[in-house]
Amino acid sequence: MLEEMVIDGVEIPGDSGGADPADVALTRAARGDQRAFAQLYDLLSARVFGLILRVLIDRAQSEEVLQEVFLEAWQTANTFDAERGRARTWLLTIAHRRAVDRVRASQSSRRRDLAGGARDLAVPVPGIDEEVALRVDGEQAVRGLASLPEPQRKAIVLAYFGGYSHTEISVLLGAPLGTIKTRIRDGLSRLRTALEETR
Template sequence: MGKRVSFSAHEDRARGTEPDLADLLRQVAAGDEAAFARVYDRVAGAVLGLAVRMLRDRAQAEEVAQEVLVEVWRHATRYSPERGNALAWVMTIAHRRAIDRLRSWHAAGDREERAGRLEPRRPFDEVAESTLTSLERERVRGCLAALTELQRESIVLAYYNGYTYDEVAHVLRTPTGTVKTRIRDGLIRLRDCMGVAQ
């Protein structure tokens, strides 16, 4: 790739002039692949160690470490010695990436937990269901589909799954007052849609 390198790592060691990490990052910023290999050798263990400590999962930590080192390669120009030492800069990137991965895990876990709460808590009443004709079920489905998403979800949770207003609000991450209003408005729209007399 035509990158210019002053000395090889072997020559530097022989001369006793091993460059410091900041110098290597400056070379990486200029596109020096050999300098990046040396940065990698110096920081990869520390980056992986931090990721393992934070994530407690070796495979995830290895992925994060790889992301960190790619970021160092791509954004070495962002390093400024005036802001701190080079290793601290790299480890800050590593810490940020590990935190991002943890947040991603927690967000996925929260979504799964909320979805689990949407499962019916009351046993399915087969006798009641059998009394509905196919036409009535289709009408109910059609009328429910005409509601807003929040109205539909609120009504299903409250009337089909037996959730309280507060529980519906918690699952949908919506204020209880808003849930009550959406359920009331949704029931009015359902009644009108179904042609039920007041």
């Protein structure tokens, strides 16, 4: 059974030992057990919401996406296979995909609005140059993250891609809470500096 996700080369551990209550709840929900699904929601909704909020920033949209994630989970629970992964990982994957889809839809809507307004005002529409610049920025961010010392990189990846709180990261990495906060703060500062230097 897989017990962790790997994001940017950092393993995000799952819970070890015994049957995971979320796995059990999702397996029962797949058989139509509504109480088990409510238990799954209670167990994982805060973590799923945290991940969505990190991607979308907007709380209202994040709440909508959270509802969409759990609706999809209820409708597709029968596709979950506890032998291939954990319920937490399965739900976080759905949440990340839904959040990214929402960002893309929002960007697409803005582009349409800008294009419509641009036609009305005869203002040029953002073109290929800006698309290339966005991709270059993304590649620079990935390189910047890879250049961080491993302790800082692990802490940042767990916080921003794994959806873990600082306290959870402290437990996962076996480091004091203050150290984790310092690693994240210093890592983000280094990342910001690296991105500014490449511009």
